[in-house]
Amino acid sequence: MLPLILAILTKGDGDLLVRLQRRDPQALAELYDRYGRMVFGLILRMVQDRGTAEDLVQETFLRVWNRVGGFDAEHGAVGPWLLAVARNRAIDYLRYRGRRPEAALELNESENPALFADLKSDPLRFDTVRQVKTALEKLPAPQREAIELAYFEGMSQTEIAERLRQPLGTVKSWMRRALLQMREELGGGVPA
């Protein structure tokens, strides 16, 4: 048991990606063991229903399994890609459930595997994620809510302004200030 756990903890994603592309069933199991809880946590945060979240997790992994052939195994970061696919599945669901228009958002484009090559750092690192979470929690409530509506509900600034009943300019100002504060909090790493 220990060697298996250590193997999962120490191997990089490159080897896993190669085996996924070879349609190795065990690789899919490892992918789930590595990222399943993270994907479930994100989707549950977005849709707020366990049953729906599990359906969407299943859909996410199936989509990745079917599209992994187009991924750059040497330079790609499968974890961030998986999260992007998961987020898009959840946003699709929220839009369908809320009868919100699809709008001109770039969701499908945002999960293009090519966008997840050559990332300079690992954004899913333990301490990086914790720092981002802490920085988010420190934001004033309206600013945090605007950022969360954009990320966790896939809302444009126009939609956020409508939801919060604020002028569009105010929402844009909140979000800009939020990103600046997070940049200061994190010592860079946030374009603002």
Added chain:
Amino acid sequence: MTCDELRPDYVLYAMGVLEDPEKTELRAHLDRGCETCVAGIREAREFSSSVGASADGPEPSRQLRNRVLAVAGTVSQPNWHWRTAWQAAAVVALLAIGVIVYQNQETTAAIAEARQQLKQSNLEAASLRSALALLQTPETREVTFGQGAPAPPRGRIFFNPASILLIASNLPAPPAGKAYEMWIIRGGRPTPAGLFASTAQGTALHVYTPTDFVLATDTVAVTLEIAAGVDAPTSTPVIAVQL
């Protein structure tokens, strides 16, 4: 629009929620290979991923793993929690000992071996529990080592004010009579930080809880020493990581 004017929109673009006219402007920069905007969007994408990963929540059901694997046409396997797995392993080992004693068909050596295995399992379980506790501590930070070298030991060190966790791969099993010894180095002075061995697969996990403050440590190193351990390193470190 200039890159500076577009910079605040990088994160919204990476999240897929940027609207016109900024979206069209930014896309034009990207289409012509604007290095500033390409780098900014990459950074924004990393940030966006971190936001997504920050949404932690409860465990999914155990059936979900099987559902995921089944849909992909793969063989389903039970998703054991580590603790459960170790408890089960301990129960199996105890039962094995009981059967051996009851039937009186095995030698004392076999019983001793089973006991040794159980002891080893318990030690490993304790080590894993310590590792999990450390990983769940908010102050824990992480350093990666060995990336990029041809065939190095590589892995990660997690540390917080109370503990240090080393997880390594590509670390050959020590020869008979030898063990790996971890050192914490402060101001150039090494202090022993425990003995450990790697598995046949070259993986290792070692947790050290010092009596004083971890964050005063400059460097964590690992050397190959005699199995009983030594007071000061006698060989070149196989791992040396600055914290």
